Amino acid sequence: MKRDEELIRLILDSPIEEILILLDDLHPVDVLEALQAYEGNPMDLLEKLPDEYIAMLIDEAEDDEKYDILTLFPQSQQKNIIEEMSSDELADLLGSIDTEDQDTLLESMDKEDREEMKELLSYSPETAGGIMATEFISVKESMTIDDTLQFLRSTSPDAETPYYLYVLNDQNVLRGIVPIRDIITSPPDALLRDIMSENITAIPVEMDQEEVSNIFQKYGYMAMPVVDPEGVMLGVITVDDVMEVLTEEHTEDMYRLAGLDEEEVVDGTVRASVQSRLPWLLVNLLTAILASAMVSLFDDTIGKVVALAVFMPMVTGMGGNAGTQTLTLMIRGLAIGQLTPENARQILRKEFGVGVIHGLVLGLIVFVMGSLWEHSLTFGMVIGIAMFLNMIVATMAGYLIPLLLRKLGVDPALASGVFVTTMTDTLGFFFFLGLATLLIEYLI
Amino acid sequence: MKRDEELIRLILDSPIEEILILLDDLHPVDVLEALQAYEGNPMDLLEKLPDEYIAMLIDEAEDDEKYDILTLFPQSQQKNIIEEMSSDELADLLGSIDTEDQDTLLESMDKEDREEMKELLSYSPETAGGIMATEFISVKESMTIDDTLQFLRSTSPDAETPYYLYVLNDQNVLRGIVPIRDIITSPPDALLRDIMSENITAIPVEMDQEEVSNIFQKYGYMAMPVVDPEGVMLGVITVDDVMEVLTEEHTEDMYRLAGLDEEEVVDGTVRASVQSRLPWLLVNLLTAILASAMVSLFDDTIGKVVALAVFMPMVTGMGGNAGTQTLTLMIRGLAIGQLTPENARQILRKEFGVGVIHGLVLGLIVFVMGSLWEHSLTFGMVIGIAMFLNMIVATMAGYLIPLLLRKLGVDPALASGVFVTTMTDTLGFFFFLGLATLLIEYLI
Incomplete structure (x- = not known):
């Protein structure tokens, strides 16, 4: 200040x-x-x-x-x-x-x-085309270090990236890159052709910015050239633009998972916040209605055993948490490229295993709790089995839904959350209250 | 492949x-x-x-x-x-x-x-000290461009950042920075003292890496010097290290919000996943027990009006969603430095306003729904008012809990989620079932 x-x-x-x-x-x-x-x-x-x-x-x-x-x-x-x-x-x-x-x-x-x-x-x-700049220093492979120094001194070219020189042929096809420090440490009569690096990783102009940021992170370059399908150099992307992309994409993923518009800022207006969040809350209301409708199918059963109402939020709440865990891991894995078609099947098996283990542990705990609370092994069994099944539903929904949405061309971060909790809520209620209805004669 | x-x-x-x-x-x-x-x-x-x-x-x-x-x-x-x-x-x-x-x-x-x-x-x-490298090119202000070129050519110094030269005095205090392109475009007899930039933004060695990444994003530098409290230069941080920090911090925030250990990877083992997630699920089970205990206080009321069991997940579910929206915005705002002590009060007012508006809109909707479903205006009123109150609880809990945790020195991303949903669940049930108990004679 x-x-x-x-x-x-x-x-x-x-x-x-x-x-x-x-x-x-x-x-x-x-x-x-x-x-x-x-x-x-x-x-x-x-x-x-x-x-x-x-x-x-x-x-x-x-x-x-x-x-x-x-x-x-x-x-x-x-x-x-x-x-x-x-x-x-x-x-x-x-x-x-x-x-x-x-x-x-x-x-x-x-x-x-x-x-x-x-x-x-x-x-x-x-x-890539949307974030690149078109100012870069281009040189010819027939130039010597001395030519290059004179060229740089006389024109002081305006460039987004003054750290690399790009060697183009007469058709403006990118042939090589010379880091500017090599200009300083090479003999004055060396030809650019001989010192340039020819194994170039160039970015195709239509590549998605998220993929661009993954490539920058992998290689750690300060700047990378952008080319058209013929290899003609169109521009450069610098690492500071990529940092902006990273932050933007992070915010987007986090906001979408929580049901916020990516434009919302923490110090915005009430009006902007309501516009960002209310539509999402209304979507959630629809799914809540679906869950309530499921509960209402069993209102007779609840009327007979009120303890079911006491325990039912536990089954669905835990399902929601477990589903969100898998979902978050999937969304992040997709974003940073850790999740690939090659390892998808192995991850499916792992998530199933995790669901089974969580189901066994938590199912056992609530079985004991439920049995003691209601002095009824049947009641314990009902909530234990419902918890077990819902834990498996949770990891499977958390795994499958983002992949499905991605296949349909929808950003998985945008809509997965609501589908996953809809699954764990409605199926959670169904398992718990359905089992109770089947076993109602042992519960009252 | x-x-x-x-x-x-x-x-x-x-x-x-x-x-x-x-x-x-x-x-x-x-x-x-x-x-x-x-x-x-x-x-x-x-x-x-x-x-x-x-x-x-x-x-x-x-x-x-x-x-x-x-x-x-x-x-x-x-x-x-x-x-x-x-x-x-x-x-x-x-x-x-x-x-x-x-x-x-x-x-x-x-x-x-x-x-x-x-x-x-x-x-x-x-x-900063934990991510910096100690290799950098240091020069003296009395050197000319020619001296510098000779020095660079003869020693080819190994440096993390070959784009800047750092001008140090005899006590190794950082006095100025010379971008390497200025070496090329300046006359050979110019003194570094005259061309160096003296208005240096240096990073204190003990600065948190998240703050370091915010400074890099603000200025867009490729590298920044790290100094001790006396201004002695200790090392450099380059932008590629900062990108790693950004990705790491973001994964951490996302994972912590969802209840995952930040070390978990999407293609890990079942064992690692269970170790990462089960402790969090057990914490959530405790809060679910708290919510169930709240419901059990009102089991008489539910026994009389089973429709309460049908609608109660709606009140708490919507509260959880609304709370998570505010919470996510706060966590992100804290991470990228958009939330400051100066605008905290204004944000509190905004979130309160958002809570009231969401409460009015959603409260009205569920009032109509509840009234029609149960053919009872009283029932509609009970769920409408409970929804209204829980929407305000949601934004206020989403606002206050991360700030409180931060004051206590706990990472708000780590524990906020569980506290916020505990608030919206237990208070949601309390409002809904408590009101129903007060008005029970009009409900049956």
Whole structure:
């Protein structure tokens, strides 16, 4: 907080030349935070910053804030600012506004930039094409280290990833990669052809962003090239974009399991929260009605043995917990690629085994509890067997439902939870009350 | 699969010189995967690889596999291999074995390396010190670009992060950072002092790894320096380590919410799964007993109005769902730093508002349903009011319990879920059956 105020004061009070020196050492994120904390007119601060720096601020801002900052400026200046922005961030900005505003901005751009943006916007936002940037340093394999150094010094190319040079042939097909440190440690007359790494792992432009993040995690690269099916290099994805993807995908999985819209934020409004959560609660109400309907089939039995009402939440509650355990493991396993077609059958066997063991242990415990509570071995048997069966239902539903949904093309995190608890609730009640009905003469 | 076999064949059949050329272009992760897929004696492959490459393989292996690979080699070779390993990975290896084996390995190391390892092992594994590496390129501010280039070419320093040079003074205090691309684009006689960036964000060595990952995400750096309280530079953290932390922390949060041990993997054994999940199910059984005890207080009432048993799972089930929504939002908000002491009060008000609105909507729905089902407005009122109250309990428990646990120093993800559902279950039953008992004369 203190720092934000100091920073604001410095920018407001310093002459332009000093601000430029100051900015050179300041991360745009810090200036952006100061700007958000500033209670006066944001233009007081912004008008003291060069267009290039404003572009960096907008690059760092959240997608839905970018356009708001940009449109504080007159149209003529907007054109200069977006020219300085990173292509991937500009595409995110354009993707977040309505088509009319989008067209106006695109019109204002140079033809070449406009074409490039249109292409970036044509990729689905959750694929490699949707997160890549188009700025990278490309070189030819016939260049020497000396040529390369001169090229870098004279053009100071603007690149999303200044750590690698990409060697392209005349058709722009990616042939090799040279880490920039190799430029420093190789002899000046060495040819790029001879020092470049040719065993390249490139990302296909249509790959899903979740898979992209798994590849980055596997190899630990700082940046990876994105290519089209012919191997033509289209852009680069850097690890900081992948971190954003990781966090986004994590939040999505967690929220979907709990029945929250992935856009909801903890410090949002009541209205947004209700819109995010109420639909999900209504879906759950439907499944609760299903469970209640199952109970109502047996209301005669409950009327005769009220203790059934006391114990029935135990059978379904434990089933729900056990099902959620398996489900969470499956969702996470799918997300991080630990669950594959090769090991699916082995996992099925394991989950069945776990269900049987949990069923035996917990079934035995509630058998003893139920027998003592009601002074009836039959009652103990009824709840023990129901618990045993429901534990197996729980792991099997937790295993099968996400795989089934995935096959149907539905995100398993989105809908699995409700199906799993519907299964454990309705079947739990059915086993418990059904058995009691069969054995009713021994229970009263 | 196919690729693994090809790779194995190539390594087995090629003469050593060709293997060296082959390895130059192969990512150790790929060789590691091939090795894991190979069904023969792993030494068939490993004995054809140089120690330096074996060190890279072990660097890439999971913590619990590292030692198994290392101990395939005779003691004398082990010493050479660990000398080539990254300090952070070697520390992870040492941290995963028992103290006796640890001492043996430490003994075999040079004094300097041993001291360094002991220091790394002294940091808690979930802090900056626990994930940093000690290899970085340090330079002096009086060096020119030319000096620096010569230094880099002559020593080819081994560094975890070849993208930045760290400028230290004589006391090893970090004074500035020079990105390696600036070395290329600056005039040869420029002094590092004049081109280095002095506004450094450094990570304190004892910072929690979750906070470290939030800082990396905020600034988007590839690597950050780690310093002690006096500003002495101790090591670097690279973004690929941070990605691992992110994935680890996320798995932990998701698993803990569901009641799974964070070590469990989807393709593990039945035994490991039962050990991970059964303790949690037993805790849940205790809370289920609490809920059942609450129901049993009202068994007279249920005996008179069996429909109560039909509807009671609805009140508690919906309460559990609504509580889990708020809880998930809170856990995620705490993890990514969106929930701060400053906005906590505003969030409390919002959650209360959400609880009231959900309570009104769902309360009204079940009021209508209950009234129609039982042909009794009183019955409808009982379930409607119970639902209304339980929705407020749900959001309030989902809000308060994680904050309370955090204050007590317990990971909120670990234990919140069970407390929240205990609250919504027992209070849900209490509201519903208690109201019914109060109004029993109008219900029968």
